Amino acid sequence: MTRSEATAPTTGAPDGDEFDVIVIGAGPVGENVAERAHAMGLGAVVVESELVGGDCSYWACMPSKALLRPVAALADARRVAGAAQAVDGGLDADAVLARRTSFTSNWQDGNQVAWLDSVAVDLVRGHGRLDGPRRVIVETPDGSARTLTARHAVAVCTGSRAALPDLPGIADARPWTSRDATSSKEVPGRLAVVGGGVVGAEMATAWQALGSDVTVLVRGDRLLPRMEPFAGELVAESLTEAGAKVRTGVSVESLERPSPDRPVTLSLSDGSRLEVDEVLFATGRKPRTDDLGLETVGCEPGGWLAVDDSLRVTGVHGGWLYAVGDANGRALLTHQGKYQARIAGSAIGARAAGVPLLETDRWGAHAATADHDAVPQVVFTDPEAASVGLTAADAEQRGLRVRVADLDMGEVAGAALYADGYRGRARMVVDIDREVVVGVTFVGPGVSELLHSATVAVAGEVPLERLWHAVPSYPTVSEVWLRLLEACRG
Known part of the structure; x- marks a missing residue:
């Protein structure tokens, strides 16, 4: 003992x-x-x-990121000429699941x-x-x-x-929650993901890459509704290109599963029905x-x-x-x-x-x-979405006068080297009265490692004039900071 x-x-x-x-x-x-x-x-x-x-440690951060890391590694290799030619086939699902279990x-x-x-x-x-x-x-x-x-x-x-909605047939359907999605030992043939938040987007990314036929059902009009609108748009675009189906403006009204070993049928608000082998409800927490x-x-x-x-x-x-x-x-x-x-x-x-x-x-x-002003978050989809502080809409709702700088991250030399045809976007939200950064959002491959610099700027309330003296190394993706400052200056 x-x-x-x-x-x-x-x-x-x-x-x-x-x-x-x-x-x-x-x-x-x-x-x-x-x-x-x-x-x-x-x-x-x-x-x-x-x-x-x-x-x-067991059902969220660690296993989910262990499932997602091979997805990003393979995608990164395929985005670089020379490395792409060395890639043969898709992920080894058994190896990915075994690595997940080790974590x-x-x-x-x-x-x-x-x-x-x-x-x-x-x-x-x-x-x-x-x-x-x-x-x-x-x-x-x-x-x-x-x-x-x-x-x-x-x-x-x-x-x-996990918070499950009170829907007809949900108990008999035995839906997945986030715990099931990160601990499953088998890849479902067909998976419905209900919810467009972080868990829904990440698990759709992981299981689609592992071989599931994934359909994402979103009640609202986009994925990742708490981030800048372009974040959800770019992630949905990538999921669709990878083979997943993303359906917005639709919700589940009832479920039917005759027995545990049979598929589950979802009746949807648009009148359609969807048959899948498993359904994950990623519809919030309590x-x-x-x-x-x-x-x-x-x-x-x-x-x-x-x-x-x-x-x-x-x-x-x-x-x-x-x-x-x-x-x-x-x-x-x-x-x-x-x-x-x-x-x-x-x-x-x-x-x-x-x-x-x-x-x-x-x-x-x-x-x-x-908790109020500088919460950082990374969504480990492909592309990654990372944000800290306030969105432009949040800042305006607080009554702040803001200036917004937007940037196509593909224009940054380091990003172009990181991936051929790099697709991503960055936004910086500035409080005009104090001339400090109150929010930053990055979307693109590898942007999670950019986020802490943004968190320091937001939490430290670093004046813009001082940020000009924080020189990013060339050619790195971090040069996005210089481009954002230039865009902010106008």
Whole structure:
């Protein structure tokens, strides 16, 4: 038995089952809250009912990107004369799936448990529920109950789950959720993807490349509706060229599957019917807050937990309850949740030490300001779509006076070298009154590695006149920054 799974804590914690900080949920967010609290001198324990490492490690970020990386590598080779001639055939689906499985550690969490142990954070396996202020009762795998008490804080880091619509026949149809889409051991012959957001676009890209006949069904008028319009347009164009079918303005009204080994038939809003072997619903997320005992501390169960910028749940007497990551609904992204975790852990430590916080200060050490103004996201489709900050429409809705610079990324020398006939687009949104960048979007092969430079510019509120002195190396795709600045100057 590792120290982290021992009956009683041994490092930095009070006696027995009393801890400085209790973290419910051992995904990347919970792990980071606990580690940061420990670094602040507090004893921490995490409670986990599934695998330590959470959805990101086993059913989301890691397996999905492992499925998508071979797609991009093959596409990149085919876009360069000389390399293209060396490409023979398509992806080896079995090899791709095996590599995917290796990145999930075959759905075993031993390495993650060892990491917790290495940072002196304790682990209790089981389902944790609040039972009044600073108290958590854990139903352990052997059926017994264990009561944990927090001296300073409890952090809810339970993440989110796929939200399925209430449609006739959906239960019998046994649809895929994102978990099924990233863990399937077989390639379906025909796959319907319902939803045009990030999960839908990425999984359509992956499974089409692995050999599925993919149909994407989008209720709205485009893919990736939260990004600049051209992002979804370029991704849809590429999916169509690859052989997938993208149907917009259509929704599923009912499903029919006579038996588990038979195809599923979808009845659509335009009157047509679609028969497929599997159907993935990528239609949003909902918080895992419905069975946490929140009602015992005056909170409504089942919804997103409202928090201040230090991630403390509002309206809870004593200010000891925190909600970090997807549970608060601010930005449902692993990296953003880990950012929140660092803020929350530091705030918990400061409050425990009696240090005043500057939580209302913009960009302060205990304020998750980036959640509002500088959230980065990459969609690992082919082409990739990457954005940070505000779209032009978002900025205008906030009442900002903006100037927009658009660029065909194929005009950049580095992009032309990266891929023959490089197709992509970039947009920079500038706040005219402050002369700072408030949003950037890139679409094109390999643009994910450009995004952090944009994130630094947005989060740092770097003046445009200073950005002129950030010289991009030639000939790299990063020269897009120079071209955008030129376009912005007019």
